[in-house]
Amino acid sequence: MDALIDLLPELWTATYETLYIVALTLFFGGLGGLLVGLGLYLTRAGSILENKPLFFVLNLLVNFIRPIPFIIFLAAAQPLARAVTGSGIGNNAIIFTIALAASFAMARIVEQNLLTVTPGVIDAARSVGAGPIRIIFTVLLPEALGPLILGYTFIFVALVDMSAVAGYVGGGGLGNFALLYGYRQFNPIVTWAAVLLIIVLVQFVQFFGNYLARKALRR
Amino acid sequence: MALVSLRNVSKVYPPASKGAPSVTAIDSVSLDVEAGDIYGIIGYSGAGKSTLVRLVNALEHSTSGEIIVDGQDIAVLSERELRKVRLGIGMIFQQFNLLGSRTVARNVAYPLEVAGHPKEQRAARVAELLDFVGLADKAGSFPDQLSGGQKQRVGIARALATQPSILLADEATSALDPETTHEVLALLKRVNAEFGVTIIVITHEMDVIQTIATKVAVMDQGRVIERGPVFDVFSNPQAAASARFVSTVVKGVPSAAELAVLRERHTGRIVTLAFRDSAVDQTAVFGELARAGVAFEVVYGGINEIQGRPFGHLTLALSGADPVIDQVLAHIRTLTTVTEVR
Numbered sequence: 001m002d003a004l005i006d007l008l009p010e011l012w013t014a015t016y017e018t019l020y021i022v023a024l025t026l027f028f029g030g031l032g033g034l035l036v037g038l039g040l041y042l043t044r045a046g047s048i049l050e051n052k053p054l055f056f057v058l059n060l061l062v063n064f065i066r067p068i069p070f071i072i073f074l075a076a077a078q079p080l081a082r083a084v085t086g087s088g089i090g091n092n093a094i095i096f097t098i099a100l101a102a103s104f105a106m107a108r109i110v111e112q113n114l115l116t117v118t119p120g121v122i123d124a125a126r127s128v129g130a131g132p133i134r135i136i137f138t139v140l141l142p143e144a145l146g147p148l149i150l151g152y153t154f155i156f157v158a159l160v161d162m163s164a165v166a167g168y169v170g171g172g173g174l175g176n177f178a179l180l181y182g183y184r185q186f187n188p189i190v191t192w193a194a195v196l197l198i199i200v201l202v203q204f205v206q207f208f209g210n211y212l213a214r215k216a217l218r219r
Numbered sequence: 220m221a222l223v224s225l226r227n228v229s230k231v232y233p234p235a236s237k238g239a240p241s242v243t244a245i246d247s248v249s250l251d252v253e254a255g256d257i258y259g260i261i262g263y264s265g266a267g268k269s270t271l272v273r274l275v276n277a278l279e280h281s282t283s284g285e286i287i288v289d290g291q292d293i294a295v296l297s298e299r300e301l302r303k304v305r306l307g308i309g310m311i312f313q314q315f316n317l318l319g320s321r322t323v324a325r326n327v328a329y330p331l332e333v334a335g336h337p338k339e340q341r342a343a344r345v346a347e348l349l350d351f352v353g354l355a356d357k358a359g360s361f362p363d364q365l366s367g368g369q370k371q372r373v374g375i376a377r378a379l380a381t382q383p384s385i386l387l388a389d390e391a392t393s394a395l396d397p398e399t400t401h402e403v404l405a406l407l408k409r410v411n412a413e414f415g416v417t418i419i420v421i422t423h424e425m426d427v428i429q430t431i432a433t434k435v436a437v438m439d440q441g442r443v444i445e446r447g448p449v450f451d452v453f454s455n456p457q458a459a460a461s462a463r464f465v466s467t468v469v470k471g472v473p474s475a476a477e478l479a480v481l482r483e484r485h486t487g488r489i490v491t492l493a494f495r496d497s498a499v500d501q502t503a504v505f506g507e508l509a510r511a512g513v514a515f516e517v518v519y520g521g522i523n524e525i526q527g528r529p530f531g532h533l534t535l536a537l538s539g540a541d542p543v544i545d546q547v548l549a550h551i552r553t554l555t556t557v558t559e560v561r
Contacts, residue, residue, distance in 0.1 A: 122317035127276055127309075128330035128381070129302040138329070144321040218361060
């Protein structure tokens, strides 16, 4: 317990780092997921921008990357992270790698949520002369907003998980904190403190996500 | 020049998988819809009627043929050019297809946004439209708070927002109960009468055709097998499929099974008389029977009215001496068509 009290400043720094990593990866990964997900949805057979080769490539890419365990992906994508961020380790490399992995995970969720929009509503928009860009912003995204918010809430939890794993390759945050001061120093109380903070964080975000989704669905 | 004119239009879907046959949804259809018509297209599911109507606003593209809308062949237009054409063609749907994330008023405003109308103009037009469909008090409601009939009225208001000259109704009443169906059909009739909007109605219900259409085309397996003024098709259907549709709302000549039932109760002679418009005077026909002293009972049939013109078939069981009956039937044959059923 005393050890934990001594470590409090490090714990707050770690919490801040986790929030920082998760916020940025949620932004970049979320955006990437939205783009790839929209790409999958729009190019599939029968959709408004049907494009079989492009759909095939996107689909293959998502299926290829998604099943890779994150810790392996972290190592495998390191050269790419180094090329993009200038370093293979540290927070920037971590943020890049997590955002990349999250993009592909989120793409599938976005695609599935968009598929819940009744095709008839898109017909109705087309029948009054709406083009694809307008349909995306005035029909697809607003109509699927509730499920999309829940999808992003879901991915938030996955991001917290990934950011913790990233402690292994020099990323900061609560995962790193738990490993460094708890696990390696045989101090379970320190580990539990980190776990507790993660649980609180996840609960809070899940609650907030549910609230927003309920508002979007007006239920 | 017809407002909508289809010339040898076909729509062929490529095979679903390798080796499977391609599917011909529309098989060289030619059709003319004049301005001001309420043109009904009837057929069973899979007859191609929905595909046909979706070709008119190019939601689907034809494989061959010309589709001339307001003097312009839309089959050769690009997607961008088609968007302008679609502003002049409203469409309503079986499942209403309202935007669930928008209020009633914002649903009706949607086509105006697409057309680029300024905001103040949109509000005035939306109020006017909601008033026309009788939903002024629902402007702030969301679609999931409305009944089916109300949703379709919002659909109609939305379809009319940009003042189109053509309205496509794709099974617009098929998800509604009979009473609501008639409310919506009455509204469509007003749209036609008050705004002069030409309406193309797709349906599998002959009742819908009977209630509002002026002309009808019967579709079967991608082809138009019969067409004409509604009265003509109803009173004298030529194709077997048309006769089946007509028989769903009009009791005509009894079928073999129905005749067997009639035979059990009536041992005398049974005849079916056709009454078509005012050309046949019922009083004269029944007067002949009365004068000859032939007693009769109406055992089957009915008289319908299409666009104010009565028509129908009545099947009578006659009782009397054979020679007397022969004589009176000969007289009646000069007045109308008599079919003796045995």
